[in-house]
Amino acid sequence: MASAAKSGHPAELRGFREVQSLAYACAEAVAAQLAPGVTEREAARMQREWLYRRGVRDWFHLPFAWFGDRTAFEGFKVPLQFFPTGRRLEPGMPFILDMAPVFKGCTADIGYSGVLGLDPVHDRLLDDLEAHRDLLLREVRERRPLREIYQDVDALMTRQGYANRHRAYPFGVIAHKVDRVRERRWSPHLFGFGTQALKGLASDALHGHRDGWSPLWSPYRFSDHPPRAGLWAVEPHIGFRGTGAKFEEILVVTDSRDPEQSAFWLDDDLPHVRRWAEERAA
């Protein structure tokens, strides 16, 4: 298990950027093919096949797709409800595609929110996610404890009038660490998660537990530590009366003393970031 970019050196990050772009390209390609009547399962399969055709053989987790009020995790009680269902897409419905492919040993984990047709509420949610991206980066650079940053994100969501929906994820995480994954010929999945990636996460959890940090960024006490160097897949997820939206991308945290270099988003050329830039230009 080679540890990823602690120094944030571009050469080390290239592979991760490449797979993240690939995943977002997949999300955009699949989103463009979504039509009324497509089920969540079909959308998830479309993502899997698209990436398989481009050489992805292993996953941190298999692709998810959520439609309609499932984008806000309405009524989710057990983790099994995350898995794609037979829910069909209808005009005006929001959707979220979420996938975490492993490619050439590098992991990506992305979330893509869209809507079939027009929905001013969904547009608003997407616009309001920008403040969260700024807040997360700013406070990580300030080296604030992860638990505190989590609470600040929570408070911002409350001010915006939204519900925190990443709270519904396992352990309520807003982010988790990702890393290099050894390429094996056979990499089975367990409950939708790749066993190789899970092993990495588990070993991080074990080491972290000894040293007082956790690879899971949660609202709980075990996240009461400053940001740890490495790659974090950050996924703030907001819900508002049956409509949900999120983004998920990799935040690079390094040991550098220069604040600019101590934390930065792996890539700024992503659909949601481009969208905000376009809106500002307009």
Place this chain on the structure above:
Amino acid sequence: MSTVIEGARERRVLTGGIELCVAELGDPGRPTVLLVHGYPDSKEVWADVATRLAARFHVVLYDVRGHGRSTAPAPLRGGFTLEKLTDDFLAVADAVSPGKPVHLVGHDWGSVQSWEFVTVPRTEGRIASFTSISGPSLDHFGHWIKKRMSRPTPRRAAQLLGQGAKSWYVYLLHTPVLPELAWRGPLGSRWPKILQRMEKVPAGDYPTSSLRSDAAHGAWLYRDNVRSRLRRPRADAYAHAPVQLITPTGDAFLSEHLYDDLEQWAPQLTRRTLPAKHWVPRTRPDQLASWIGEFVTAQEDPGPVPRTRATGKHAARFGGQLVLVTGAAGGIGRATAFAFAESGARIVAVDRDAEGAARTAEMARLIGSPDAWAEVVDVSDEQAMEKLAERVAADYGTVDVLVNNAGVGLSGSFFDTTVEDWKKVLDVNLWGVIHGCRLFGRQMADRGQGGHIVNIASAAAYQPSKALPAYSTSKAGVLMLSECLRAELAGQGIGVSAICPGFVNTNITSTARFAGVSADEEKRRQKKTARLYGLRNYPPEKVAEAILSAVVDNRAIAAVTPEARTALLLSRFAPKSLRAIARLEPPL
């Protein structure tokens, strides 16, 4: 015998040997709204609605044949068939709006006959929209009865018997001579009093002096049509125009279930419900004028972009109504504002926090509110509240639903609670509610067209606790105030509900004051309480749902969370157990 409609221009329209008295208001160049009255009424029943619509539309009213100052057919028998009434309508429509379809509005028998107009082929293209109030199509009614007779499930049988009982007067009107004698005799002279007492129709210049002959002639509306249509209802009675159905929920003569299957007859149906009795044109003119105006405008000018549609469960009840919520920048207040917005209500979001209130108003507009405004006011400030009430009345109108929600938390032993602490909590929690009820409640009462006041009390109002003496006292005050006010306003059609949420996950915990401890300790306890409430995690959205239901059902007290409901039950049957709980130390 003079008309009581101010500024109306009168004319006579001839049709099939009958002279109809037609009144017009407003600019004839604007869309024509044609108001048809019921039984035993004349066109003057619409006076208040007509004058409210006249500024925006060309409003036309006419006395149905045999009523008011229109002449009666001779002989009366066979002179009131729906076919002849349709001739009358077409004659009036051609006279007042040649070449342009009219927007039809009918109440009671006016609606019954308008259903005929809007479902027969010969009027196609002459009707742009139809608003039906308290009057079903006899054909639909016939099918409704047949369906329930042919397969009488318990529910259907109950519906049939229920409507059968409500239709008692229809049977009486079919007896020969007696109804005429009654109307020309004692019933005619007592009718205004009966209307006032039983139907809450305000006294004044209505009914007009033609009541006795209106009622006597109008009996033939029933005799000429009811039996024949109910026996052999038309199978093709489909509406060829968009229909808005306004159902008064307190109607003594018509069951709400009559309209259960209406979508099959009227494919473009908008439903509205109104908590009022049968004579809504007299008792709720503001609401009717607003819904009619909105519906007509929507048909005239559909607009290029589909507007955000109200999708809420109670959209029929709250669409277009004005709802004011205090403490609307977060928690229960914000969730309640959103729930009303989803039901199509116009929202006034009041809070001390300008940014939060503005945000609530902005999001409310996104999810279905036709219009929403933010107002920055501290509810404990008497003068500011008075100014707010004036501003709201002048700019937005009279509030239909008032939600007094703003409140602050205060915990600590009685002896640690300072006079300042007491003042603060009573000023916001109790005086804020008093000001709201006093100012906006008065506006509602003065308008005399109903409304609803919701006061957010708390389960602490009946669950004592050594940790919350001041807070519980303030909330018990709110609860009792609500009960007293409910009794006082019951006769005016204004409902009052007290809501007792219980432990709900909102920001009140983070802003609560803890008396008798240091600032650091207070912060620690706020955090701890917020965490505990977070673990309980009862969402404010559910309280908002309970609030809307409480308004719809006009409930006196609504305890929301299971613990609040349990405590309410214990307070009645086992108050000792609550006293035991009151002694417990809070886990902070």
